[in-house]
Amino acid sequence: MQLLLIHSDYIEFEAKRPTKMAEEIDDQARKGRLEEALCAFIAVEKFDEDDPEAVISEGAKQISDLAEQVHADRIMLYPYAHLSPNLSTPATAVKILKGMQEALSRNYEVMRAPFGWYKAFTLSCKGHPLSELSRSIKLGEGEVVSEALKSEAKAVSYWKIMDLDGKMVDADKFDFTGHEKLKKFTNYEISKARAVDRVPPHVELMRRLEMVDYEPGSDPGNMRYYPKGRLVKSLLENLVLDKAAEMGAMEVETPIMYDMEHPTLKKYLDRFPARQYQIEADKKKLFLRFAACFGQFLMGHDMTISYKAMPLRMFEITRYSFRREQRGELVGIRRLRAFTMPDMHTLTRDMGQAMEEFRKQYEASIAVLKDVGLDLGDYEVAIRFTKDFYNENKQFIEGLVDIVQKPVLIEMWDDRFFYFVLKFEFNFVDTLDKASALSTVQIDVENAERYDIAYVDEAGEKQRPILLHCSPSGAIERVIYALLEKAAREAEQGKLPMLPTWLSPTQVRIIPVAERHQARALEVVKELGFRTDIDDRDETVSKKIRDAGREWVPYVVVIGDDEQASGQLTVTVRANSTPKSPAKAKMSVEDLRRQISSETAGKPWRRLPLPVRLSERPRFI
RNA sequence: GCCUCGGUAGCUCAGCUGGUCCAGAGCGAUUGACUUGUAAUCAAUAGGUCGCGUGUUCGAAUCACGCCCGGGGCUCCA
Numbered sequence: 001m002q003l004l005l006i007h008s009d010y011i012e013f014e015a016k017r018p019t020k021m022a023e024e025i026d027d028q029a030r031k032g033r034l035e036e037a038l039c040a041f042i043a044v045e046k047f048d049e050d051d052p053e054a055v056i057s058e059g060a061k062q063i064s065d066l067a068e069q070v071h072a073d074r075i076m077l078y079p080y081a082h083l084s085p086n087l088s089t090p091a092t093a094v095k096i097l098k099g100m101q102e103a104l105s106r107n108y109e110v111m112r113a114p115f116g117w118y119k120a121f122t123l124s125c126k127g128h129p130l131s132e133l134s135r136s137i138k139l140g141e142g143e144v145v146s147e148a149l150k151s152e153a154k155a156v157s158y159w160k161i162m163d164l165d166g167k168m169v170d171a172d173k174f175d176f177t178g179h180e181k182l183k184k185f186t187n188y189e190i191s192k193a194r195a196v197d198r199v200p201p202h203v204e205l206m207r208r209l210e211m212v213d214y215e216p217g218s219d220p221g222n223m224r225y226y227p228k229g230r231l232v233k234s235l236l237e238n239l240v241l242d243k244a245a246e247m248g249a250m251e252v253e254t255p256i257m258y259d260m261e262h263p264t265l266k267k268y269l270d271r272f273p274a275r276q277y278q279i280e281a282d283k284k285k286l287f288l289r290f291a292a293c294f295g296q297f298l299m300g301h302d303m304t305i306s307y308k309a310m311p312l313r314m315f316e317i318t319r320y321s322f323r324r325e326q327r328g329e330l331v332g333i334r335r336l337r338a339f340t341m342p343d344m345h346t347l348t349r350d351m352g353q354a355m356e357e358f359r360k361q362y363e364a365s366i367a368v369l370k371d372v373g374l375d376l377g378d379y380e381v382a383i384r385f386t387k388d389f390y391n392e393n394k395q396f397i398e399g400l401v402d403i404v405q406k407p408v409l410i411e412m413w414d415d416r417f418f419y420f421v422l423k424f425e426f427n428f429v430d431t432l433d434k435a436s437a438l439s440t441v442q443i444d445v446e447n448a449e450r451y452d453i454a455y456v457d458e459a460g461e462k463q464r465p466i467l468l469h470c471s472p473s474g475a476i477e478r479v480i481y482a483l484l485e486k487a488a489r490e491a492e493q494g495k496l497p498m499l500p501t502w503l504s505p506t507q508v509r510i511i512p513v514a515e516r517h518q519a520r521a522l523e524v525v526k527e528l529g530f531r532t533d534i535d536d537r538d539e540t541v542s543k544k545i546r547d548a549g550r551e552w553v554p555y556v557v558v559i560g561d562d563e564q565a566s567g568q569l570t571v572t573v574r575a576n577s578t579p580k581s582p583a584k585a586k587m588s589v590e591d592l593r594r595q596i597s598s599e600t601a602g603k604p605w606r607r608l609p610l611p612v613r614l615s616e617r618p619r620f621i
Numbered sequence: 622g623c624c625u626c627g628g629u630a631g632c633u634c635a636g637c638u639g640g641u642c643c644a645g646a647g648c649g650a651u652u653g654a655c656u657u658g659u660a661a662u663c664a665a666u667a668g669g670u671c672g673c674g675u676g677u678u679c680g681a682a683u684c685a686c687g688c689c690c691g692g693g694g695c696u697c698c699a
Contacts, residue, residue, distance in 0.1 A: 199692080199693075203692095214691075214692090216690065216691065220691085275697090290699095291699090323698095325697075325698075326622085326695090326696065326697055326698090327622085329696090329697065329698070331692090331693075335698080384699095417699095418699055419699075420699075423699075436698090437698085437699095440699085442699075469699085511658095511659085513656085513657065513658055514656045514657060514658095515656065515657095516656080538655095538656090539657095539661090539662090540655095540656095540657060540661080540662055541657060541658055541659065541660095542657090542658090542659065542660055542661070542662085543660080543661055543662080544659090544660090545658095545659050545660050546659090546660035546661060547660085547661085548660090549660060550660090556659085558658065558659065559658095560657090560658050561658085562658080570658085570659085572659070579660095582659065582660080584659075619631080619632090619649075619650090621631090621632065
């Protein structure tokens with residue numbers, strides 16, 4: 001609704017001639033005049049049709065607010081189509097106008113000019129600062145609250161713990177001795193309690209290590225990544241990409257924005273509990289993807305697939321997926337509005353193949369997390385399913401628990417509220433006892449139908465596949481969050497925090513003692529390879545060593561007269577050191593090269609994203 | 622969206638019962654000295670419309686109101 005509000009000495013109108021859509025009025029209502037009145041010119045718009053009642057109350061409120069301010073006792077409601085290019089139907093407009101008249105009549109003397117007539121009017125504007133105002137009323141900015149978000153509130157969950165023997169115990173009766181993290185995770189999931197007394201440690205770390213930072217020039221939860229952060233992300237992305245390829249996935253790429261009015265997508269939006277970013281281009285309303293599902297399913301819809309191609313896996317690293325998470329949820333990089341999500345979808349022939357594939361992806365996810373540096377002890381397992389699915393597949397579920405060799409949290413629903421019948425997640429529990437999901441796989445029994453995805457079986461018949469959604473690692477940013485939080489926890493326990501060597505931005509730091517050692521230092525950089533840099537700043541050796549420690553550099557090499565003479569290196573190995581006593585070792589360049597090679601074998605590698613000489617580096621924070 | 626805390630030098634912050642300890646400290650930067658052997662070398666210099674606006678006052682970084690931006694919390698989390 002568009003409003004043009006004018007505080008007038010008087011307003012006078014006379015209806016001259018009806019248009020096609022004129023409302024019927026008696027002769028008396030064709031003329032009107034109000035003295036000392038607030039005159040509201042009103043255009044009712046297309047999207048007001050969604051919720052006329054709300055528009056009436058909001059419009060009436062805006063008008064009475066201003067009437068209050070300018071001390072007007074009389075209000076003229078004057079339909080004025082020219083305020084908007086996008087008008088509602090006449091019926092809605094009349095309904096809303098009448099509704100506003102009724103609402104305002106309680107406190108004001110209200111007159112309404114007839115709708116749909118050519119009218120002559122005379123208006124005398126008072127001309128004080130508040131005498132001419134316009135207002136646009138848009139309800140909720142056209143926000144879509146998905147059915148899934150609503151049904152989530154209705155879903156009744158049964159919370160259990162499944163032990164290694166396959167027995168399910170109510171979560172509140174389980175003996176959590178020896179499973180403290182599972183207990184914290186369970187509490188977190190059930191009670192949703194999350195009072196926190198401090199900022200999580202990764203927030204300071206991500207900035208101090210010059211990896212990630214807030215970007216005030218963007219929307220909250222959209223971060224900037226400095227070279228070291230970009231490097232770490234890139235390495236993690238490449239690792240997951242490799243693992244997906246190993247699993248037999250085909251990498252694809254799909255658009256990041258989609259048409260809101262696309263019939264299939266529209267329905268899917270309602271099944272996904274997330275808020276979208278919406279943008280408008282030309283006359284189209286678009287939303288930014290919150291996962292790669294749409295793109296891959298739309299692709300799947302157009303594909304010709306034989307049973308021989310099954311299971312068929314498509315993979316994409318979505319940079320970015322967007323979810324407009326609530327403002328207060330965004331802390332550091334634990335939860336973001338723009339995040340990088342490895343997203344794989346698998347088409348399987350039937351539930352049997354789907355379950356087999358589910359188990360494989362479950363095991364693959366464990367392996368991926370292990371590769372990035374997170375062990376089974378670092379996260380807790382949740383398995384969620386419908387009651388029906390459980391009753392038909394008890395042994396299968398028990399098998400999943402058996403694989404991780406520890407009790408897991410179970411959530412069971414009476415009915416299927418969502419598009420899946422079975423899912424698991426691996427949840428990282430941080431030092432503040434907050435849990436966040438990393439890897440996840442879901443068995444989707446709904447979207448093959450919705451997107452009309454089919455394959456042809458041995459008999460030449462079209463069949464609906466069962467779909468799997470899988471993120472083998474979870475969002476890349478969240479993996480970084482988990483690694484930083486894990487390091488922070490270890491630091492609290494008196495260990496030296498660090499990233500795995502293959503992920504460390506600087507793998508080896510060379511510190512020449514004096515200027516005359518720089519030539520040798522540069523030689524070593526060349527011979528060694530890896531991401532090796534050299535601290536050639538005009539600082540003391542002590543200062544340089546301290547700085548290398550603050551950067552979590554795994555291998556620190558000091559080169560002075562002795563090393564220059566002997567050709568041996570003095571290496572401080574961070575992994576073996578403690579805060580009080582550095583672990584120093586004498587080794588040759590070749591020894592060190594071999595050690596790092598074996599430590600980073602099979603992992604992605606990228607070159608140093610910064611100048612080799614520290615003296616040439618900018619500071620980002 | 623709501624509650625709450627905050628915005629002072631490139632960074633982290635002190636000052637904030639209004640007036641010469643009010644424009645400061647540490648780090649960083651620059652320059653000079655030192656050429657250094659395992660966790661912060663010494664000295665000098667430069668840097669700020671104290672988020673923006675309005676008001677109160679003889680006088681505002683300091684008080685009031687409004688606005689903008691950010692942190693944390695709530696709501697939410699297939």
